[in-house]
Amino acid sequence: MTLESYFPILLFAVLVTIFGVLSLVFSRLLGPDNPNPAKLAPYECGITPVEGSVAERLPVRFYVIAMLFIIFDVETVFLYPWAVVFRRLGIAGAIEMAVFVALLFGAYVYVWRRGGFDWEEIETGERAAGEVTHV
């Protein structure tokens, strides 16, 4: 491929830039500007937006729960199709799944011993990696 064959890419880049700039300029120039409170409110999935500042603090421990949920959710996702073809996979499939579950069980023990399931202890952070987690 010679350099000329890259010309469409250059052309595309130029066109995209022009399109972006034109869209912004014309919507500014031609668009009607009559704001009302409902229009200015942030869109939040169709529900009434949160009152006050949205930059308030959320308890960080929720993210631990979200992560744990994903781990065990993925386990289930893998177990279902495996259960369907369990007989056809034979002994090799059973061993594979045993290894998979064993690894997840290791993660489970780790989370448990680290206090990942204790709502109170995460708050004081006594066992969480030896550091204080500010909630």
Next chain:
Amino acid sequence: MTQDPLVIPGVNLWAIAPEMVMVAGAMGILVLGAGFKKSHPLILMAGALATLLGAAIAAILALGQGSGFAFDGTIAMDGFAGFLKLVIIASAAVSVLAGYDYIQRERAAAPEYLGLLMLATTGMMLMAAAADLITVFLALETFSLALYVMAAFRRQRLDSQEGAFKYFLSGSFASAFFLYGVALTYGGTGTTRLEGIATSLSEGLKPGTEVLVFSGLALLLVGLAFKVAAVPFHMWTPDVYQGAPAPVTGFMAAGSKVAGFAVLLRALYTGFHELVTDWQPILIALALITMIFGSVVAVAQTNVKRMLAYSSIAHSGFLLIGVIAANQRGLSGALFYLGSYSFVIVGSFAVIYAVGRAGESRVELNDYRGLWNRQPFMAVALAVMLVSLAGVPPTAGFWAKLEVFLAAVEAGQVPLVVAALLSSVVAVFFYLRVIVLMFLQEEEWTKEVPDTGATSGLAAAVGLAVVAVLGVYPTPLLDFARQASLVLFR
């Protein structure tokens, strides 16, 4: 309802034996460390080293099993993978040593440090063996996710948070680029296996699929250039190198470079070899700006970790020259380069950690004034390793650069080599500046008792020994690299 058993592709566990050992060890250390509160970091470190030794033995035994593919062609089992796996294991072992002092001094979480390090090592080893673009992506994510967390290990510190966040965001972008490249390549060639891509390309592309293959290759290169910190995909490097604890930085610098170049070499030398005239110019441009930018900007740094970050960028440029050469000498030279560079960079960061003291407060160039008087061994070790990074004979770095440059000359890339030599000369300046500061300058502040830990000294000693031995007697590793490179030239 009776059905025939499913056909399961041929399984050769030798191909992933080292990785299996590593995962088992990592899980064991995590559970042990979390399960028994009093388990001493020393026990965990011994466990990590034993696991790494086991993985090394498994890798050596796997070398004796002949070469071929396992798991339906997704994992390669050959000298190339074996060589790089051993390099990765060795640099991980040195990082464990250097990390032990870090764990002791900063009271960092030992099981997490070691567990993440070992899982990252596993991902890097898979990168070296992956013969399928999807497997590459999985391995890439495995080691990247572990490294994102390790970069944030000093999480109370702002620079660590900043570096880790930048690394995570730009790394996710790079992964997305890579994945999109995989998809386009699949669209163009109908397969993600490197062997299959090679066959499909040698049979000639169907009209219309050309654009898919070329844009796919370009996106793959973006993703990998990010991991090896080639300009202009290097932005994360200085901040992450500065923010992460020094032992982690050393591991990151060595491991992600080895892993990234492993895939670059294997993909470009086998899968995309047919397109050599197309990817060469791209890589030449990358290599040129990478080494010139890295060397020149490193001169302006006052922070030693940032300086070594830009130096590592420059080294990516030199390594790219080995890729560009596209001959066997280029491949074996790049392998030797990766081997020696890993030890040097891990050892250097062990010294930086030992000099840094509590909280790594001493990482500015001025803090290295008169280091010879305070910590003579550390000063000597760092000096020798910096000389090797500069590529001055007789050190390992000299032979590495020589091999790579000669390969490029063989391939007719003389202007590129001239540019590389010039940027090496620029680079000598900032390496020598540190050495001058350490040996010829008086320290400005009153003497303190150095609190050098024993294991960082050991890590530095390993780096020093490898540099010195390979500098005087590089033949064994060169031969090993040559043998390892044969497999991609059948």
